[in-house]
Amino acid sequence: GDSVTQMEGPVTLSEEAFLTINCTYTATGYPSLFWYVQYPGEGLQLLLKATKADDKGSNKGFEATYRKETTSFHLEKGSVQVSDSAVYFCALQSSGSARQLTFGSGTQLTVLP
């Protein structure tokens, strides 16, 4: 079945540092890929997405490129801020009829001032 493997955390960075959170997936067909962010005590918010190979999703300085050859969708940001502290989830949406979301385990990011 579909699965998402996400870099384990927690990740602690200083403000303005470069961020990479690795994500690889296993899926049949042509899934869509997502990054969600969860702030403490809240639900999930869509951060960015990509629906086909070589697409780059971007939002709020975050980027991720859909790499079919390496089945990866790594999240990057050039300069993190304290306000980026949250849990980040990589997810895929299957191309089957149900089109359910399958989530990675989440990565806790803490950015220190």
Next chain:
Amino acid sequence: GAVVSQHPSRVICKSGTSVKIECRSLDFQATTMFWYRQFPKQSLMLMATSNEGSKATYEQGVEKDKFLINHASLTLSTLTVTSAHPEDSSFYICSARVMANTEAFFGQGTRLTVV
């Protein structure tokens, strides 16, 4: 984006009682709603998928008699945890989408504590 409202955000109940959690799509009609459970520092686990007007489809290992899901209208789904026990304490999150190929929007989540 579209708004999904979940209520209550926090609830504490006594063991043996039942708790109902509501999930509403405020500005769109959701043909499908999903219920997830999230344990501390873990990912979201899909519990069930509900389509308006039909019975929910539960994931393997989820007791449908314990977690009652009703999706009576295109804007409301409810999850009732029956005869709650401390091990049911968790963060429950719903999501809703218009159609299969559209984005799913998430509620704020409900922190359930059973004492």
